Amino acid sequence: MVEEGLRIDPNRMAGGWPDLPIAFVALDTGPLEMPPLPPYPVVGIGDPGHPSGRRLDAVVEPPxxxxxxxxxxxxxPLAASAAMRLLRRIDAMPVDAAIEQESLAYGAxxxxxxHAAWLARREVAPQPPGRLHVTRTxxxxxxxxxxPQARNAIDRVMRDALFEAFTVAELDRDIERVTLRAAGPAFSMGGDLAEFGTTRxxxxxxxIRMQTLPAIPLSRRADIYHVHIQGGCVGAGLELAAFAARVTASPRAWFQLPELAMGLIPGAGGCVSVPRRIGRQRAGLMILSGKRIxxxxxxxxxxxxxxxxxxxxxxARADSD
Known part of the structure; x- marks a missing residue:
């Protein structure tokens, strides 16, 4: 059960929104006379087609x-607030500008x-560095x-290789199609947790992100990309994949944005790419809940x-440049 104190009737708020970590609004009547949204998540309960529903950060739906x-x-609460305020602000921004706003919020x-509390609890075992196979035909x-031994977690080596490959595809207009796949049972479990906290x-x-973020060159020629996903597609792996013009997945694939539990927001471009695929509200659900779909x-x-x-x-059959 959700505490009644989190259920708000915006039509009865003479003094504005109360100070909460999150508010739930019932979408079971006519249009709501809502004041401007507060600096924390406001989530609807009920009809997603409600005339006031699109103003909210999300409308609850399974799972x-x-x-x-x-x-x-x-x-x-700070990460939840930052995520929703960011999604509201960048919804209509050009991609490059939106990515920069995401990076600023993520850095803060x-x-x-x-995030410091999550770092103190974190337990990870270092894994061998990643590798990106690049084949040009x-x-x-x-x-x-x-x-695959790290379920394709993206470490610095792999991130830099992706940035280089995406930059080549951005600049070389003779390249008309780019495919991105992964070895092993998972597409990618996101950023390498062992590297979190390296730069505070x-x-x-x-x-650093503005110079090395793979999402930047990827987004500039997103129309030529096809990503295929098998197994888990988490965090940075999903954030990059969502930019592609075509994304396919195996029947057993699953998707997750878990960054809020780390005191963060998606920081590899996902606050930009995911809403542009599924809308701001469903992106908000994925970010706020951390739930797998x-x-x-x-x-x-x-x-x-x-x-x-x-x-x-x-x-093994790929030729590495």
């Missing part, structure tokens, strides 16, 4: 629950107490993530374009 949203916002949270560029200065972290839900929401069971990729 996300009210209790799960409330617990997430209570656990990391990196230096914050909620005529106008086709094929990329394969190859770090928000200005330095932002400067399966391939069928991803297809229904538009996060992927088709469910296809492709043969496993064999990185």
């Amino acid at each position: 996300v629950s009210l209790a799960g949203l409330a617990a997430s916002a209570r656990a990391n 949270l990196q230096a914050g107490a909620e 005529g106008n086709l560029l094929e990329l394969v993530l190859d770090r 200065d928000p200005d330095v972290a932002h400067a 399966n391939a069928r839900t991803a297809l229904d929401w538009g996060l992927i374009d088709a469910i296809e069971d492709l043969p496993p990729v064999d990185p």
Whole structure:
């Protein structure tokens, strides 16, 4: 159950929104006379087609629950607030500008107490560095993530290789198609957790991201990309994949944005790419809840374009440039 104190009737708020980590609004009457949204998540309960529903940060639908949203916002209220304020602000921005705003917000949270608390609890074992296989055949560029022992977590080596490959595809107009796949049972479990906390200065972290973020060159020629996903597609892996013009997935694929539980927001471009695929409200649900969604839900929401069971990729056959 969600505490009644989190259920708000905006038509009865003479003094504005109360000070809360999250508010729930019933969408069961006519249009609501809502004041401007507060600096924390406001989530609708009921009809997603309600005339006031689109003003809110999200409208609850399966597999996300009210209790799960409330617990997430209570656990990391600063990150929850930053995520929703960012999504509202960048909804109509050009992609490059929106990515920069995401990076600034992410950097601020990196230096914050909620992320510091997660770093203090974190337990990770270092893994061998990642590798990206790059094969050029005529106008086709094929990329394969190859770090299956770490479920293709994206470390600095792999991130830099992706940035380089995406930059080549951006600048070389003879490349007409880019495919991105991954070796092993998972597409990518996101950023390498062992590398989180390496840079705590928000200005330095932002400067590094603006020079090395793979999402920047990827987004500039997103129309030539096809990403295929098998197994888990988490965090940075999903954030990059969502930029592609075509995204397919195996029937057993699943998708998750878990950053809020780390005191963060998606910081690899996902606050930009995911809302542009599934809308700001469903992106808000994924970010606030950290809930996994399966391939069928991803297809229904538009996060992927088709469910296809492709043969496993064999990185041993790829020629590395």
